Amino acid sequence: MIKKNILDFSYDELVKEFTNLNLKKFRVDQVLDWIFKKHIFDFFEMTNISKNEREFLDEYFYISIPEPIDIQESKIDGTTKFLWKLEDGRTIESVLLFYPNRISACISSQVGCPLKCKFCSTGASGFERNLTPGEIVAQVLAIEKLKDVNINNIVLMGMGEPLLNYDNVLKAIRNWNNKKMKNLGARRITISTSGIADKIEELADFELDIRLSVSLHAPNNYIRDQIMPINAKYPIEEVVQSCKIYQEKTKNRVTIEYIAIKGLNDEEKHAQELADLLKGLKVMVNIIPVNPNPANYERPSKKFLNSFLNKLKENNIEATLRIEKGTDIDAACGQLKMRKKGVK
Structure with missing residues (x-):
């Protein structure tokens, strides 16, 4: 008999599983309380369940939590980067970030990434597979136990493209939101996508009223083609149109991520073009100086960044320069995995 990872199930699926095994429904609530509230991942430590039932549970299920194989913590702001080993030996990354009003986690949705964005270390490592719902959820559980924190904000912007693992990502989000599990408000969960237009519309x-963040990184197809191969399939106009459809249905503001690269997309004329492109959308543009990357792109100067920001504001576009976290560690996704020699 093959044991099943209990974290791969939704609440209703787990109730059905337990019922089929002649276990009472309230046992589901007890087990989930131990896992999500007490961070106990061994059935034999769940002391309000009889010994016989604990043995029975252990016969049919297990709780899969990734193994930490490298952890880096910033001495500046406490930002912590985790490299995890999964059951099959593959590795993924997560990041824990501290803000005045929240504790946030950047969570991976795939092992590697198929999109191969030129500025991203994850894409350079290649794509291996999608994560299961349990592997997505378990990253948060592992961080909370290791660092003794309660994560109250989750962003799916670690390794991978969340909308290319659509069903598993949405199942993980439902579990985070479920009152018997993480019980995290939907507005505290964000999907960050490189612009899978049809899935944005589906979303x-x-x-659940989650947040959406779209990585645009360019004001036109010519520039976006150079840095994001996915633009060949989903050109920039199509991505923006999908955001308009999303906004018409949800009435929610969309965050536009814009990585600023010296000499490529950082001039005032690019900011004006971006403002024209986004006209009619309610957005917040998040300007991010490029991280160290495989293509050796450089960061713009503060002067260029501020000129870009001010040009957007002149056009009544809400915009901000991202507050950088973990600048003294490899805090951008993919950097830690690439640096770790000999790891799958």
């Missing part, structure tokens, strides 16, 4: 009909 507009998702029953």
